[in-house]
Structure formats: C-alpha cells, structure tokens
Amino acid sequence: MIGHFLKKTIGVCLIGIGIGILLVLLLPLTGWLFIIGVALACIGIMWLAC
Numbered sequence: 001m002i003g004h005f006l007k008k009t010i011g012v013c014l015i016g017i018g019i020g021i022l023l024v025l026l027l028p029l030t031g032w033l034f035i036i037g038v039a040l041a042c043i044g045i046m047w048l049a050c
Contacts, residue, residue: 007047014044 018041021033 007050011044011047014040014047016044018042018044 018037018039021037021040
C-alpha cells in the first residue's frame with residue numbers, strides 16, 4: 001500500500017518538475033532543457049500508468 005502511494009507521488013513529482021521546466025523555458029525555446037522537461041513529464045506519465 002505504501003509502495004503504491006510512493007510510486008504515485010514520484011510520478012506526480014516528475015510530471016510537475018517536467019511541466020515546470022517547460023513553463024519556464026516556453027519563452028526562449030532553447031534545446032536541451034526543453035527536451036529534459038518533455039522527457040520528465042513523459043516519464044512521470046509512464047510511471048503513473050504502470
């Protein structure tokens with residue numbers, strides 16, 4: 001039960017961090033940090049889907 005809760009929490013945190021990076025970098029669309037933001041959001045969504 002606690003493991004499932006921890007898994008959801010980590011997924012939500014990854015999505016939040018990814019979206020935060022995207023929002024900060026939406027004005028200057030510069031390469032690698034934008035890609036990291038997209039990747040973190042996708043990893044978080046996949047983590048929650050498992």
